[in-house]
Amino acid sequence: MAQDESDAIDTAAVTGIIGYRLRRAQLHIFQSFIDRFADEDLRPADYSTLALIRDNPGRKQTEIAAVLGIKRANFVSLVGGLDARGLVERRARDGDRRSHALYLTAAGEAAMRRLDALQARFEADCVARLGGEAEARDFLAMLDRLMGVGR
Amino acid sequence: MAQDESDAIDTAAVTGIIGYRLRRAQLHIFQSFIDRFADEDLRPADYSTLALIRDNPGRKQTEIAAVLGIKRANFVSLVGGLDARGLVERRARDGDRRSHALYLTAAGEAAMRRLDALQARFEADCVARLGGEAEARDFLAMLDRLMGVGR
DNA sequence: TATTGTTATACTCTATAACTATA
DNA sequence: TATAGTTATAGAGTATAACAATA
Numbered sequence: 225m226a227q228d229e230s231d232a233i234d235t236a237a238v239t240g241i242i243g244y245r246l247r248r249a250q251l252h253i254f255q256s257f258i259d260r261f262a263d264e265d266l267r268p269a270d271y272s273t274l275a276l277i278r279d280n281p282g283r284k285q286t287e288i289a290a291v292l293g294i295k296r297a298n299f300v301s302l303v304g305g306l307d308a309r310g311l312v313e314r315r316a317r318d319g320d321r322r323s324h325a326l327y328l329t330a331a332g333e334a335a336m337r338r339l340d341a342l343q344a345r346f347e348a349d350c351v352a353r354l355g356g357e358a359e360a361r362d363f364l365a366m367l368d369r370l371m372g373v374g375r
Numbered sequence: 376m377a378q379d380e381s382d383a384i385d386t387a388a389v390t391g392i393i394g395y396r397l398r399r400a401q402l403h404i405f406q407s408f409i410d411r412f413a414d415e416d417l418r419p420a421d422y423s424t425l426a427l428i429r430d431n432p433g434r435k436q437t438e439i440a441a442v443l444g445i446k447r448a449n450f451v452s453l454v455g456g457l458d459a460r461g462l463v464e465r466r467a468r469d470g471d472r473r474s475h476a477l478y479l480t481a482a483g484e485a486a487m488r489r490l491d492a493l494q495a496r497f498e499a500d501c502v503a504r505l506g507g508e509a510e511a512r513d514f515l516a517m518l519d520r521l522m523g524v525g526r
Numbered sequence: 527t528a529t530t531g532t533t534a535t536a537c538t539c540t541a542t543a544a545c546t547a548t549a
Numbered sequence: 550t551a552t553a554g555t556t557a558t559a560g561a562g563t564a565t566a567a568c569a570a571t572a
Contacts, residue, residue: 233427233431233434233438233439233442234427234430234431235427235442236430237426237427237429237430238423238426238427238443240498241423241494241498242404242498242501242502242505242511242514242515243401243404243405243408243419243497243501244419244423245515245518245519246397246400246401246404246518247401247405247419248444248518248522249397249518249519249521249522250394250397250398250401251444252521252522252524252525253393253394253397253521253524254394254398255525256524256525257394259525260525267538268394268395268398269539272389272392272395275388275389276384276385276386276388276389278388279385279387279388280384280385283384284553284554285553285554286552286553286554287384288384291384291386292389293399293402294539294540295540295541295542296553296554296555297540297541297542297543297554297555297556297557298539298540298541299554300554300555300556314554320548320549320552320553321547321548321549322547322548322549322552322553322554323548323552323553323554324553324554343392346394346524347391347392347393349524349525350393350394350521350524351393353520353521353523353524354393354517354520354521355517355520359517360393362513363393363514363517364393364396366505366506366510366514366517367396367397367399367400368396368400369504369505369506370400370403370404370501370504370505371399371400371403372504373403373404373407373497373500373501373504374403374406374407374410374411374500418561420562435530435531436530436531437529437530437531445562445563446563446564446565447530447531447532448531448532448533448534448563448564448565448566449562449563449564450531451531451532451533465531471529471530471571471572472530472570472571472572473529473530473531473570473571473572474529474530474531474571475530475531527572528571528572529570529571529572530569530570530571530572531568531569531570531571532567532568532569532570533566533567533568533569534565534566534567534568535564535565535566535567536563536564536565537562537563537564537565538561538562538563538564539560539561539562539563540559540560540561540562541558541559541560541561542557542558542559542560543556543557543558543559544555544556544557544558545554545555545556545557546553546554546555546556547552547553547554547555548551548552548553548554549550549551549552549553
């Protein structure tokens with residue numbers, strides 16, 4: 225064992241930093257999400273992509289990628305994975321054969337019913353931890369305000 | 376130009392998700408930090424490491440790495456970089472020659488005076504965006520509560 | 527046997543350039 | 550010329566296994 229001569233490390237300098245704490249919290253929440261969705265083998269970016277395609281059927285890859293802040297080159301393999309799993313479909317667009325229109329398949333719609341239920345429970349846990357609906361709204365508003373730093 | 380037939384994409388499904396907004400905000404804040412520290416060529420992890428070594432001189436690499444949530448194998452090159460830049464020193468420890476004791480060099484101390492000033496200004500911008508000191512405290516408390524999700 | 531620092535390695539995520547087919 | 554999807558590639562960040570020196 226031997227607890228050494230070491231007492232606890234002084235972390236005040238970093239725990240006082242908003243960016244540091246923001247990152248630690250974000251990593252924790254994403255890991256929790258990944259754990260919760262392990263049976264579905266779904267990452268956060270997969271869920272976001274599926275949700276956006278469901279709510280915006282027929283949109284181009286580039287449009288969905290841009291909204292998510294993902295480079296279109298990197299979005300290819302993400303959509304490719306969902307396509308290979310039969311959750312998403314790339315259809316030809318009449319009028320412009322350069323772009324693919326994205327749609328959920330029937331299996332994708334079915335999967336989303338399960339995934340939305342999982343996500344709703346996960347979100348409820350986050351809201352509860354924050355202290356309730358009102359606090360969660362305040363929290364999201366503060367995250368929005370941080371998006372203005374450095375403009 | 377041709378604005379297409381496309382109206383705006385419906386992002387409600389993702390913008391309502393705490394984890395999604397948390398990630399977008401974290402990426403934004405880190406990018407802002409990187410921009411602000413561009414002249415110093417310093418990443419967030421570099422600053423955190425320097426601050427922890429300054430406040431905990433003589434600690435082992437493994438101890439500092441653990442506090443930061445960084446695997447000791449990956450911490451080697453991080454400390455190596457700071458060492459190569461002359462900001463950090465690895466000294467032998469009498470009693471146990473397996474471990475290195477970490478210290479800031481004189482140059483490291485001098486650099487930290489500049490970096491702390493930069494960081495204080497950056498932090499002040501974040502606090503101002505959040506609405507003030509009281510709101511910033513509330514925000515950090517909420518981030519802490521999120522660390523309890525999935526336990 | 528266990529610990530510390532290290533190396534090697536692989537996997538994910540991200541960023542840029544360039545190709546192709548279309549327009 | 551410009552755009553959409555794609556490929557290739559390189560760079561971070563992160564994860565595990567294994568080694569040498571030391572305890």
